[in-house]
Amino acid sequence: MAWLFPSVIAHFSGSSILVWVYGFLYFQHRERHLGLWAWAWGFSALRLGLAIIALAGFPFPGLEQFRQLFTLFGGLFLFWGTSEFIRVKPSRIWLMGGALGMAWIYYSHHIDASFLTSNLPLFIFLGVTSIWTGVMVLRSRQLPRTGRWATGIPLTLWGLHQLNYPFLRPVVWFAPWGYMLAAILSFMVAGGLLTLYFQRVRKELSQSEFRFRTLFEQAPVGIFLHDLSGKILDANDHGCTTLGYSRMELSELSRQEIEQMIPPETFRRMRQQHPGSLGTIEGLYHRRDGSPFPIELRVREVLDWEHGPCLLAMVRDISQHKEAQGRLQEQNNLLSNVLSTIPHSVFWKDRNSVYQGCNENFARNAGLASPGEIIGKTDFDLPWKKEEAKFFRQCDEEVMEKNFPLLDLEEPQLQADGKEATVLTSKVPLADSEGAVIGILGIYNDITERRRAEEALRKSETRHKKLSHEFMTLLNGIPDSLMLLSEDHRLVWTNKGTAEHLRKDFDSLPGNHCYELWQDRSTPCEDCIALKSFSSGKSHERIQSTPDGRAWGTKVFPIKNGTGQVVSVIHLASDITEKTRLREQAERAGRLASLGELAAGVAHEINNPNGLILLNMPLIREAFEDAKAILDKQFEEYGEFQWAGLNYSEMSEEIPLLLKEMEDGSRRISHIVEDLKNFASKDPQGRTETFDFNTSVQKAVRLASNNIKRATDQFEVQYAEGFPPVQGSSQRIEQVVVNLIVNACLSLDDRSSEIRISTSTAPSGDQIILRVIDQGCGISAADLPHVTDPFFTTRRELGGTGLGLSISARIVKEHSGSLHFESTPGEGTTVSLSLPIHQKEELP
Secondary structure (H helix, E strand, O other), X not given: OHHHHHHHHHHHHHHHHHHHHHHHHHHHHOOHHHHHHHHHHHHHXXXXXXXXXXXXXXXXOOHHHHHHHHHHHHHHHHHHHHHHHOOOOOOHHHHHHHHHHHHHHHXXXXXXXOHHHHHHHHHHHHHHHHHHHHHHHHHOOOOOHHHHHHHHHHHHHHHHHHHOHHHHOOOOOOHHHHHHHHHHHHHHHHHHHHHHHHHHHHHHHHHHHHHHHHHHHHOOOEEEEEEOOOOEEEEOHHHHHHHOOOHHHHHOOOHHHHHHXXXXXXXXHHHOOOOOOOEEEEEEEEOOOOOEEEEEEEEEEEEEOOOEEEEEEEEEEOHHHHHHHHHHHHHHHHHHHHHHHOOOEEXXXXXXXXXXXXXXXXXXXXXXXXXXXXXOOOHHHOOOOHHHXXXXXXXXXXXXXXXXXXXXXXXXXXXXXXXXXXXXXXXXXXXXXXXXXXXXXXXXXXXXXXXXXXXXXXXXXXXXXXXXXXXHHHHHOOOOEEEEEOOOOEEEEEOHHHHHHHOOOHHHOOOOEHHHHHHOOOOOOOOOHHHHHHHHOOOEEEEEEOOOOOEEEEEEEEEEOOOOOEEEEEEEEEEOHHHHHHHHHHHHHHHHHHHHHHHHHHHHHHHHHHHHHHHHHHHHHHHHHHHHHXXXXXXXXXXXXXEOOEEHHHHHHHHHHHHHHHHHHHHHHHHHHHHHHHHHOOOOOOOOEEEOHHHHHHHHHHHOHHXXXXXXXXXXXXXXOOOOOEEEOHHHHXXXXXXXXXXXXXXXXXXXXXXXXXXXXXXXXXXXXXXXXXOOOOOOOOOHXXXXXXXXXXXXXXXXXXXXXXXXXXXXXXXXXXXXXXEEOOOEEEEEEEEEXXXXXXXX
């Protein structure tokens, strides 16, 4: 097969050249796909080299296996490199196919398979791989169109050619043409890949140049490109604006003009920078108008293809920075002056509680000659006591760990002069720009003398407070009202007895006029004894009343200054209302006793004729029944006739009703008289009996029936059944119920308002409850707690005495019961009377 030898040699030479080309590019640019392509054509060259050895007549064992392996590896590396180039991750299917291909190569030679059997699966896999690689290239939109077609179509054709290799290789006359066609397609693929590569490099280079130029022009600093003689080769817009030249004017500047703009010393320092470094120096530039300005200069030596070694200078105008530095220095000087003149001691420490500075006062307390000596020292290096130093450092750690200030902490401090001082210290955390705690700042003030003065003052205040407390306790213990009045009748001071009598807040009384509080007036009272005392300078007294009906015995005593002028008066008021009321009550009780005796006599006189009526009524009814038979016969025989001026037919129906009403009325008179006699009879307080509560309520309703009829048309009573008996005085309980009913009647505004009375047993079963519910005017929240107070009434102008509920509450309490009031102004009141149920004693 000597005629095949030239085709193989040519293919081998071309593959070797491609290995060198791709290898060279890889070592120049270190791009992975270039290395993979170099390996792909390297394996192809190795395969062709083995073919040359076989054609030269130097066969050796396994040569065909290695040729197949190199063919498989070449196809896989070409697929892998192309995937890397178009940035597509290769599927694991191809790796598995390659592994199966290697296994098939080994197995087919082991069983000594035929040429077709051995090569057909391998070249089918390689053909499909090449075709798929061509399809990936053609589908990649990121590649230029010409390069895609120039590479993808040859790859696809090469794959198709590989598919027919197992069939056409044994054809002797076609083999040279097959090798030649494979070589041509291989070189077309290699050329297409190189074309795509250089197109991409050119595009990326263009983009890189665009990005560099954009950054160059838009950089916030001036950028200049100098040759080594100092001539300006290029500059960006910011640099031109900073110096006041255009780009062309800068490139045309002479050496002398450049030296006027950039002092030679500055340019010399630029030249001294190490090649490739980006060192920073400060210098001075001059603008076109000759004005100098400070700059921060960064210089690097670069290589320019056109001009050779050059200097790239980045210039930043630091005029504002220098001005800020000057202001900062002034502030630092001011801060130093403040720290040295402030009367407090100031210090600051690092994260390890090591001192980093202090002011003059702190240095003096620590026994240091100057504040600078404190740097690097700890609290244990200063004259403080050991336990004080430990405590100071504990506080430092707490402030830094919690990142929270510690304010106004009193601490002991042993100073350098041996003085035992008390200092008031505050410590705050110091943080860096990122918020991390890097130390503490502390400030303290020596409060030793102030503490001594405060202690002396505290002892004095304690003594005076004790005396004041004793004096106030004495005055507040007086139940009477005691006030100190100014000349304009304002309260300067008062005791708590005044607040209790006025039912006002104690702290709100000073500053008010006495006539506003006591008489609810806007002007002073007529015949004011305080005014008399101011005028006469003597004591005065009198009895006066307040709008709430209370009587007061008042006395005033003048207080004079050194010249004898009255500056204020002491006003003493004693509530004598109860004494007055008790005296009136005693007189009223005497009158009530006489009235009770009179009522008993009147009841006896009424009971006698009423008894005759009750006695004669049955006889009259029987006489009418006997006469009715005769009159009915007369009516049947002669018809209608007049009887007592009325028709007999009407009278025969009305007379029985009239007789029944007369008998019922007489019996009602008898019940009322009996109840009145019982109510008015003497009932000793200690007398007890067992009685039916419902019966007592019924008697109370009958006694108050006249008040009920005058007050309302809506009256209802509900009695619970099966009530157990109650022990006590039925007469006194009736008195309480009557009082509750009368109060309910008096509270109604019109006859449509309701009064409901009900009796029931408590859920616990040990008490009975009477509820009197009215829809009257109600009681205000302020008055509700005082309704059972003696002489308290809201109807004093209507004749109320304020004794009814007070006496009722006392009677209920004597029966071990309770009265409870619930009221809403404008809606009504509910009064609940609770009494214990009588428990029968069990026989032993």
